[in-house]
Every structure is written in structure tokens, then in C-alpha cells.
Amino acid sequence: MLLRVGATNGRTGGKRMNPFQVVHDFERALSDYTGAPYVVTVSSCTAALRLALRWWYLGHGEREWNVTVPTRTYPSVPMAVVWAGLRPLFAEMEWSGMYVLYPTQVRDAAKRLTGHMYCVGQFQCVSFHPQKPLGLSNGGGAILHDNAEADVWFRRMRFDGRTEGIPTKDDEYTMIGEHCYMMPPTAAEGLQRLSIYAREYDHANQPSELELYPDLSKWAVFREA
Template sequence: MTQTEWGKPALLGGQPIVEAPLPIVRPLLPPLAAIQERLDAAMQSGQLTNGGRHVQALEAQLAAYFAVAHVVAVNNATIGLLLLLRALAADGEVILPSFTYAASAHAVVWAGLRPVFVDILPDTYTLDPAAVARAITPRTAAIMGVHIYGHPCEIDDLQEVADHHGIPLIFDAAHAMGSRYRQQRVGGFGLAEVFSFHATKIFPVGEGSVIATSDTQLAQKLRLLRVFGSPPGEENTLLPGLNGKMQEFNALIGLENLKNIDRYVTQRRALVDQMRAEIAHLPGLHFQTQRPHVYSNYQNLSLLVDAGAFGLSRDALFVALRADNVHTRRYFHPPVHRHDAYAGSEHAHLPVTDRVADTVLCLPIYSQMQAQEAHALCLTLRRLHAFAPAVRERLRAEGAAGSAGGC
């Protein structure tokens, strides 16, 4: 294709190839009719929360799905992580990546523990097991891996480090519903895994989360902690718990999602295959490496942008894509150790984290995305590459996109 056939990028006065704005996520929810009857019955009975039958059904079905003994449903993954950490340790340090969403670290702090940020692997952006081993001290209370964008961590290596030191390994699996590691579903690894069912996730219920574990004592403690620390039918509290309960409405949506999750993962993987093939020839755009033993759900589709090779920096591409109706996200930039909230936090030099955070861009991806939408997105990227010098010049003139002019 020539530049004339494409027309100019919108930033230079052309028409967007993507006709209607492409959001970064689009939750795929069941039709109301699918849950209407059960929702009506729940509302008539007055049982909207407090471990109702639909929450219990979701827990049972997910325990079978993950092949674990226990699933504890809670109201969001931040609370799930907080309760889990609280159940594991009264004080100490938690080793985790800084390349994650702030909630991973916030949960550590709210649990009364101290985050210790370590670096990630340069190809998968997940916790570097060697860096974890170096960060262990007598104060280490837990290791928390994050399955970034749905790509599972190097679980075996992390487990080996954890076992060697006798430290619990847990996973922030907020992104990883439906992902697999060595053919086994994420959910059954480490001591426990915490999923997010937030509206932006592949398994959206509004607000919601589950903790999966096969440790019976831990599950019992978590069940107590999510209901103020009060055993069923008692006014007395055994622990200073929180209100971490999932509502029936959210559980009903979850029960419907569960019928389709594996299909949604397959659809996303097909879209990513298509996009990889369509932009494979473009220089300077690098996909997250998919290790051969993992099966990612592609909760997020990320690119690292090499400004020199592509012709536009990540920030310039972000601005230019926006003009072309493609919404992207610099996710996770800045990395958590550079947030004001973590000024003075403990971390070594994190060069890989800094480099990935400075160049990463997440593209729109959702389970119901059409092949034509993915194609239009790829054409937009190809056109921006073809017009990169002019786009750079325009951004420089406008003083936009920070370093856009300098690439």
C-alpha cells in the first residue's frame, strides 16, 4: 500500500481509519435476561449479600475450574490481596514487582507489611526469580508474583526460591483468569492466587474477586476475615476482619461469564495472532514474549516501542493514535516505586522495570473485538510508521507528547 491510498494520519489532517473510537477495553457482559429470574428471586427474598447461594455456587464452580480445594469470593482484588497478606503475616516484608498496578503494593501496605520492589524479566515483564532470591532477608514474609497482562510468572523458578527459604509464594492473578502454565490453569499455583473480576478485566462482574487456595486453614481464616472476623451466627469476633463480601448480583454475572471464559480467551488469542502477523514487518514494535509453556489470556495486549526503529516514541504514538480514534494506555507508567506514594520505599536499582515502563503501550483488546477492528488498528499503526517524520514534526511544533520530537 502506498501513502496515497491510506491518506494521512488524523493528526496531519486525514481521516481516522478506525471509524468509531476504539476504547482500550469493552466489558463483555451477559444479557440481563440471562440472570433476570435469579436476580428477581434474590431481590424478593432480600438476600443480596452475606454469602448467598449464588456466591456459594460461584465459589464451588470456580474451585472445580481452577482444580483447587477452596475459592473465597470477595468484593475486589485489592481487598482479596490485603486479606490474604493479613492472613499470612503480622509484620515483615513482601517482595513484589514494581511493574504492576499500584493496588498490588497498596494491599501490602494496608496489611501492615513493607513492599520490597524487585526487577522483572526483560521479555515477559514478570518477576525475575534471581532478583527475588537476592532480595530475601530474615524479614521476608512473602513473595508476591504478578501474572502481568495475563502472562503467568516463571512459577517453577519462583516456587523453588520460596521453598528453599521456606517463604510463602502468592500470586496477584488479577489479570490471569483463563491463563495456563504448563497446561494447568492459573489459580492452583503457590499458596494462593487472587483474581480481579473488575469491569476492565476479561471476566467482568462489576466489582469482584476470588482467592483460590488448597490450604484449608488459610481458606477458613480468609472466610472469617471477609465478614468482620465473626463466625456465622455469632456476635463475637475472633479477628479484626473487614467487610470483604461479594454481592449476589456480581456472583450471578460471574456464573454466566464462567460458561464462556475459555471461548473468550480463544477469541483474544486469535485476534492477537492476527495483529502480530499484520504488523510483524514494522520495525521497533515488540510484543510481550510468550514463553512456550504458557498460555496467556491476553487480558492486555502490550507493545514496547523502540522510538529509533519505529520513528515515533511511545508517547508520540500514544498521542497520534488517540487522534486516529485508537485509545491506548501507558500501563504501567510510572512503575510503582516511582509513585509519590512510594517515595522512600525499599528497592534496588530496577533498570528493566524503568525501561519497560518508559516504552510500553497497551493497545485495545477485548473478547468481542471484530477482526476488521483489529485490522483497522494495524493499518493505523502502519500508516503512522509511514508518516512518522511528519507526525514527529507536527508534535514538535505543538510541543506535545513530551519527548515526541526527540526520537
Template structure:
């Protein structure tokens, strides 16, 4: 007995990269300056201008951006930092790097984000910061959390890893945050392969973060090169790190930044079409949507099946058999070995979303025909 061949698998994500990015990277290579240099500085200026934020500091990843952001917030050994468990484990790890304690809060089941209500029960005299994540690109209600914690001297660090291109109260996500961290991993809309950015309001803090990303040097390698034969001896006033972005990455990032509005518009168009198609299936599955306070870039197009749907592992297997590459929803850090058993309160919304949600294919080049295949495969998988 023969069966019809399965069409090529539809990936869950593909970065939108083209000849312009290739040419920009090649020009950086041909320039002879491939480490952190003038293109990194240009990317920082362009990114800050795009957001409307005063300062931007390019780094090697969002994890290193979070690490530096927490140092900037004054987090140290023995401090507590409230974080969502529903986030990539790097959010909690960055706290642990500093000898501080990640305290896991639950999230809103509609947005997947922290709220003032989920944070407040976990605040103690040891709380130094809160990391508020724009999960999957859905903007977190930063004002509500800030109004709760800032009068207590607690800093809000915005983990905007997924947030580039999302909007919060009419402004780009992270624009008004005291400190925010971004990711340029290939799963994000704007990618440099690897890489990250810290934005902040304070010029002295930005200068300090620039030193810290380069081993704490008082004079950067780029400044020494620009000085030519002049002597610019450096000092090292605190322990720093090697968290630099390269000029090759920044060259790609500059092209990607120009593409960002088109990327967001396309993803929102595709997500809207998913919503229409899914409504016609009668499955009752709920697609992530814009919150009242902003718009999402749909970095992750996650879906929560209705009660009574098959178990998620079975759903993913059925989709894979139909040539559709979906993924499990956002992980819950408190269920992983390094943090297992550390949650201080029940996290019902977190555990529901991490157990049952899944991420659908969504990328710039996704066609209507591919979308139709995804929805039909999902309808069949859900029964």
C-alpha cells in the same frame, strides 16, 4: 479546507456482557437475596472447580483479596514483601495496609514478570512474602520463584488479577499456588463489575478468610438466615473487614465463568492476527507473547515499539487522532508519589516498559476491520 471525518473511536477494552448476565442478575434481585448468600457460595465452588484448586473465597475486589492473602501469609508490621514495581499500585498498597514494606524488584523485559533472578538480590531476614504477578495475563514462573524462597520460609502470593484463563505448565493460572488473588474488574476477561477471589490449598486458611471478609464473625449472615428461628450466636475472635461479594455479582460471575474458555480462544485468535499484521508493517514493534512455561489470555495486548520510535505520548496522540483508543503500558509503582525514592536497586526493564510500551485495543467483539484500522493507524504513527 475540509477533512474527512474520523470514524468512531475503537475502545481499548469492552467487557463481553449480554442478556444472560442481565437475566442472572435480575433473578438474584427477584429472589430477595442480594447480599452475600447462596450464589456467592455457588460461584466459589464453580471457580475452584474450574481451576482445580481446593478452596475459593469470594471478596469485593482483588485489592481486598490481596490484603486477605497477605494476612493469611502472616505478613505484619515491619515485614518486607518483594513485589514488582511494574504492576497496578494495588499490589504495593496491599503490603502497605499491613504496615509492611513493599520492596520493588525488576521484571523480565520479555514477559513483564518477576523472576527468581530479579527477586533473589532483595531477600533479607525480614522478607516474609513475595507477590508474583501474572502481568497482563502472562503467567509468571511460579515454580522458579517458589524454589528460591520457600526453603527460607517465605510465602509466595500469586497476584493473578489478570490471570483467569491463562495457563501455567498445563494447569490454570493459580491452581497450584499456596495463595492466589483474582480480579473481576471490567478490564479483566471475567467480570462481575467489581469483585475478586482468593484461592488457597489450606482448608483452615480458607475458613479464616471467610470469617475475615465478614468482620471476623464466627457465623455468617447466610448461615444465620438458613437456620431460620434457631439461635446461632456469633463471636468475633479477631478484627475483620467488610470485604463481601454480593449475590448479584456472583450471579453474573457464574455466567461469565461459563463463557471464559470462549473469551480466551477469541482473544488469542485476535492477538495472533495482530502479530501477523504487525509483522507486515516492518516497524519492528514487539507484541507480548506466550512464555515458554505457559499461555497468556491476552488480558492486556501490550506492544513495545522499536528503538527510534516516536515518544509514547506522541504515539498515543496520533492513534487518538485516527480514532484508536490505546493506553500507556503498565505503571511502575516506584515512580509514583507514595513510593518514589524507595527502590533499593535499579529497575531498568521496569522503567523501559512503563516508559515506552502501550496497550492496543483487544476485546471479544473486535472485528477484523477494526483491527486493520488499528494496525494501519499504528504503522502511520510509528512512521
């Protein structure tokens, strides 16, 4: 049975319920499972990659950087690279479950979700798309990381540049954010599924099936980016 999520105007004992508490609970459960000190859930793995890459770019001088991307991967990966202000540089490579977007510390881990998978110093982006390991009905993604400063930035970026817990009219906007936070019903499903997955379906990797992806290096849209 899925956890019930309180309505935004619900009250318990005179105290307003926080409908996003279940999102925080899911993030803590993922932290315990993967070993990542911080977990930030978002609406998709692509959003996770975009935010993680943008954070890296802002911290490295905002100059032109080439980022190595497999020629055969999902098209939104090099798109996330471009949106972050970087340039995709395609390379032939075999990968299984996860790969590094060199020279960044960002890893596309869309096809991996295992216990204690976190790698120190990395920003690992996982996917909850229905066809990925955990497989949530409405998808979603998360950034696994160990950077306290980045954690604050990610949480504001995913929430329209807002500060969590502060009403819109009372907040002070200091950044242009995105609208890519995870909704409570998705987190509630994830919390339930993770408890089962951790016991019964903790597979090392989902097959990469590279032959199903096109050769992205041939796409003009990326050569012109």
C-alpha cells in the same frame, strides 16, 4: 438470562432462602474451572491480595518482611502489601498474566483466568474488574488456594469478622474483620459469564501492557511506608 437471587426475607416452602447461596455456587464453579480446592470471592482483587498477604504475614512471625513487587504494576498492589503489614521492595521484571509477590506464596493473577490454572500451595488472587478477563459489571475478585485453615479465616475476615450463616445478634466476635464480601447479584452474573467464558474465551493471558503503568519505585508514598 441472569440467575435470580432470593430476597433476604423470601421464603420457599416455609424455608428462608439464603441470598448468598449463589455466591457459594459461583465459588464452586470457579473451583471446578481453575482446579483450586478452595475459592473465596471478595469485592476486588486488591481485597483478595490484602487478605492473602495478611494471612501469610500472621503465619510468619509478624516481623518486618520485604516483599518484591514489580516496578510497573497497578498501584493498589504495593498498597495491599503495606496494609498487610509488609514493606514493598520494587524490582524491574517482565511479567505476563501473573507474578509471585516473593517471598510469600501470594500471586497477583489479576490478568489471568484459565482452566486448571491453580498452582499447588499458592494463594492466587484473580480479578473480575470489567477490564479483566471475566469482566463483571461490578468487578470483584477471588483467592484461589488449598489451605483449609486459611479458608475459614478468609471467610470470616471478608464478612466483618462474622460467622457465615449466624445472625448478627447471635454471633461471637473474636477478630477484627473487613467488609469486602461479594454481593449475590455480582456472583450471579459471574456464574452466568463463566459458563460462556470457559467454552469460548479461555485466553492464556490478558496482555500485561507494562508501559501503561508508572514506575512505582519513584513514588515517595511507598518509600515512606
